[in-house]
Amino acid sequence: MLLVKKFGGSSVADPERIVRVASRVKTAVDRGDQVVVVVSAMGDTTDDLIGLARRLTPNPSTREMDMLLSTGEQVSIALVTMALQQIGCAAVSMTGPQAGIRTDGVYGKAQITGINPERMHHELEAGNVVVVAGFQGISESADITTLGRGGSDTTAVAVAASLKADFCEIYTDVDGVYTADPRIVPNVCKLDQISHDEMLELASLGAVVLHPRAVELAKLYGVPLVVRSSFNHNPGTLIKEVGNLEQSAVVTGIAHDTNVAKIGLFDVKDEPGIASRIFRALAAENVNVDMIIQGATRGGRNDIAFTTSRDDLAKALEVVYGIQDLVAAEGVCHAEDLAKVSIVGAGMVSFPGVAAEMFRALAEEGINIEMISTSEIKVSCVIGLKDVERAVRSLHDRFKLHEA
Numbered sequence: 060m061l062l063v064k065k066f067g068g069s070s071v072a073d074p075e076r077i078v079r080v081a082s083r084v085k086t087a088v089d090r091g092d093q094v095v096v097v098v099s100a101m102g103d104t105t106d107d108l109i110g111l112a113r114r115l116t117p118n119p120s121t122r123e124m125d126m127l128l129s130t131g132e133q134v135s136i137a138l139v140t141m142a143l144q145q146i147g148c149a150a151v152s153m154t155g156p157q158a159g160i161r162t163d164g165v166y167g168k169a170q171i172t173g174i175n176p177e178r179m180h181h182e183l184e185a186g187n188v189v190v191v192a193g194f195q196g197i198s199e200s201a202d203i204t205t206l207g208r209g210g211s212d213t214t215a216v217a218v219a220a221s222l223k224a225d226f227c228e229i230y231t232d233v234d235g236v237y238t239a240d241p242r243i244v245p246n247v248c249k250l251d252q253i254s255h256d257e258m259l260e261l262a263s264l265g266a267v268v269l270h271p272r273a274v275e276l277a278k279l280y281g282v283p284l285v286v287r288s289s290f291n292h293n294p295g296t297l298i299k300e301v302g303n304l305e306q307s308a309v310v311t312g313i314a315h316d317t318n319v320a321k322i323g324l325f326d327v328k329d330e331p332g333i334a335s336r337i338f339r340a341l342a343a344e345n346v347n348v349d350m351i352i353q354g355a356t357r358g359g360r361n362d363i364a365f366t367t368s369r370d371d372l373a374k375a376l377e378v379v380y381g382i383q384d385l386v387a388a389e390g391v392c393h394a395e396d397l398a399k400v401s402i403v404g405a406g407m408v409s410f411p412g413v414a415a416e417m418f419r420a421l422a423e424e425g426i427n428i429e430m431i432s433t434s435e436i437k438v439s440c441v442i443g444l445k446d447v448e449r450a451v452r453s454l455h456d457r458f459k460l461h462e463a
């Protein structure tokens with residue numbers, strides 16, 4: 060079999076853990092499998108590098124940030140490869156560019172546009188384990204790019220797709236995907252399997268156990284994807300297409316995101332083209348906008364509010380103040396001490412009242428809802444950051460997910 064095994068930061072946090080990763084890989088090789096290993100930076104390296112840059116400037120150039128952050132994964136590939144060689148397992152390391160991973164030129168959140176797997180194929184045929192740096196690639200202008208926080212998962216799935224691997228395994232510090240973040244809810248349940256659509260929602264809504272783009276690519280290219288622990292041999296969670304009959308859970312999981320900021324524009328002119336101007340200007344600066352709310356019109360005027368990540372707030376505010384006159388907004392406000400809590404489940408589409416039940420649970424906790432957004436398989440509420448853990452726990456109880 061051809062396997063892609065991705066090890067996250069906690070799995071390669073120190074030399075002892077790297078040795079354990081190497082021996083796990085060797086077990087597969089001894090069994091006759093071909094293996095590509097994708098690794099993240101060690102432990103908190105990426106955070107530490109960001110901190111280092113911030114000590115020099117509050118506003119580092121995005122190109123240099125990617126140059127800096129990509130070094131974390133480069134350390135890991137070399138060390139993991141050395142550990143493999145040390146136990147007699149032939150291996151070779153490759154940076155993202157060496158592995159043929161091409162991306163667009165959006166620094167800090169680049170998307171993979173293609174992979175040329177020739178060199179990886181060649182090394183696999185020569186009997187090597189190929190150890191690839193996650194989270195990075197090379198743009199058309201030959202610059203190093205990174206894929207956004209958690210992006211090594213996406214590298215792994217993209218590499219698996221390009222090599223037509225039999226399996227992509229994401230090894231992390233939990234046994235699989237749970238009904239909520241096990242760091243917050245004590246009585247979470249592990250899910251044996253979950254549909255792509257539900258996993259994509261959970262990941263997009265803040266469940267960092269998988270990068271959303273990884274789930275998207277797995278669905279698009281039919282890559283069998285499993286999340287499991289690098290610290291034990293328990294079976295993990297399989298992400299797969301699930302038929303309608305199996306989609307019985309009204310709520311499958313709870314996700315939360317603590318990286319939420321809001322911007323509101325008051326009394327903008329209520330006429331065609333206003334929303335388009337605001338959100339085109341934001342898109343032109345690569346600001347990712349999440350929820351958008353437009354109030355009821357009164358006297359030819361309207362309010363528009365939207366959320367973005369806290370990291371994008373400064374840039375978003377700059378854009379909004381820049382077009383305030385153009386859209387004739389009377390005022391602009393913003394808040395950054397916010398969070399988002401979401402319930403996700405493919406079954407909720409056929410059960411009216413799920414959203415109401417969510418609002419009731421939050422109300423009973425005395426938690427104020429600032430914004431709401433829904434789709435067929437999720438309901439999200441923006442709430443105060445200080446309330447988010449209480450909200451996740453109360454929703455987990457309310458929807459009886461400990462019995463999942």
Ligand code: ADP
Nearest residue numbers: 067068069231235236237239240242266267268
């Ligand atoms: P890695 O460094 O291996 O990529 P991450 O920290 O990115 O690991 O992802 C694993 C973490 O995801 C877990 O430790 C857990 O706290 C968090 N997490 C959030 N939501 C979930 C969930 N629904 N199921 C499992 N883990 C989750």
Ligand code: ASP
Nearest residue numbers: 099105194208209210211
């Ligand atoms: N090292 C990067 C991060 O911390 C990528 C990853 O771990 O997936 O976000």
Ligand code: MG
Nearest residue numbers: 067209267268
């Ligand atoms: Mg991760």
